[in-house]
Amino acid sequence: MTASSTRRATALRSRIAAVGAVAVAGTLVLTGCGDQTKNSNSNPTGSSSAASAPLAAKLPASIRQAGVVKVGSDIAYAPVEFKDASGKTAGLDPDLADAMGKQLGVKFEFENGTFDALLTGIRSKRYDIAMSAMTDNKSRQNGVDPDTGKKVGEGVDFVDYLTAGVSIYTRKGDTGGIATWSDLCGKKLAVERGTVSEDLAKTETKKCTGGKKITIEAFDDDQQAQTRLRSGGADAASSDFPVAAYAVKTSGGGKDFQLVGDQVEAAPYGIAVSKENTQLRDALQAAVNALIKSGEYQKILTKWGAEDGASKESVINGGK
Incomplete structure (x- = not known):
């Protein structure tokens, strides 16, 4: 979900047809944002073991040993993240997280939360990361309230992966x-x-x-x-x-x-990570870039009608 910054307005081609082609059958079972029930991603058994994962060594030891990355997300934002008809967490972000998990040898465990409280959840260590269609911008990087310009937190780093x-x-x-x-x-x-x-x-x-x-x-x-x-x-x-x-x-x-x-x-979506956790940040960036190189990234974006926002390379803190 984008947040404000001073940028040139950008008109982009409509992708309604592509989005519609992958519309989830049946009525979505949506949860309220205040629901803090934990949910695994759309393919919780798909992650490779650390032993066979090519990028496992890049993770912090504590996460590698736990085998889980705890993800804060507002799971009511289809098609980026939502509950499907069976109640499972689905969407573009969960699919990307699942593919990243195979690179890193861990599972990405999504936990539902209100969008405006996700960065607080990182600061309190409730989540390792926030992955929730969140725009990377200077206000969030610096922990500044965009309305008042006042410092409200430490800020976070972003691993950018899409433009919307x-x-x-x-x-x-x-x-x-x-x-x-x-x-x-x-x-x-x-x-x-x-x-x-x-x-x-x-x-x-x-x-x-x-x-x-x-x-x-x-x-x-x-x-x-x-x-x-x-x-x-x-x-x-x-x-x-x-x-x-x-x-x-x-x-x-x-x-x-x-x-x-x-x-x-138009601005980049980013995975938010504590500024103190640079090793996790860099591991996530490496995983995204591996998916871009392999072509898996493009397949996932195409599935969800988001290919117009594809990035050629993941960068850190690319938002303005």
């Missing part, structure tokens, strides 16, 4: 004249708390004239924002493009929503 922008969507056939962020003045917008959608709305409403401000309704997870829009309680919603496109294609069999305007704020 932000989109607006409305009820199908009911755009209300909304095509850009400036068109939201005088409208109600549903977003997930702590994401760039909320931050962009806060920035945009300051530009509104004639007393027409954006009414921002922020929720704990994206599913709640979608429900608000679907029920008519908001004029539009906003989320990362892969998530918005997936919602447009799958909600109500494609009859509930439609995308409006272009993608903006």
Whole structure:
């Protein structure tokens, strides 16, 4: 989930058709973000043993011995991470984590949590990493509140692995004249708390004239924002493009929503790691780059309709 920073708006080609081709059959079984139940990734038995894993020696000894990387994630953000019809954690991030686990000889164990509390979970050592469609930006790297500019934590390092922008969507056939962020003045917008959608709305409403401000309704997870829009309680919603496109294609069999305007704020997704844990950070980067080199990375992105955001190489702290 992207977070705010000053970047050039970027319009990218729609991937609705590709996302739809891999829509999960049946109704998704979604968990509330406050649910802290642990869940393994989509293929928990797929990780190789440390003995046969090519990059196992790069991991910190404590994690190598435990055989598990504890992952904090908001598992209600399809198609990046979500619960499938059988209740298992599925999506782009879990698939990448599973493939990384085979390189490193460990399992990646996903634990559900609210998005805006994931970095706190790293600081408290509840999680080893956060992998949750999280945008790498300077505010998060430096532990600074983007609204106030004040220091709120130590910050984290990011292992970048994908690029994604932000989109607006409305009820199908009911755009209300909304095509850009400036068109939201005088409208109600549903977003997930702590994401760039909320931050962009806060920035945009300051530009509104004639007393027409954006009414921002922020929720704990994206599913709640979608429900608000679907029920008519908001004029539009906003989320990362892969998530918005997936919602447009799958909600109500494609009859509930439609995308409006272009993608903006293209930025890297990153795996968040404590700044103290540089060995784990570097091991994760090596695993991502191994997947890119082997072609497995491209296969996973294509499966989830995210190939337009593919990276040629994983970098550390590439966000602005």
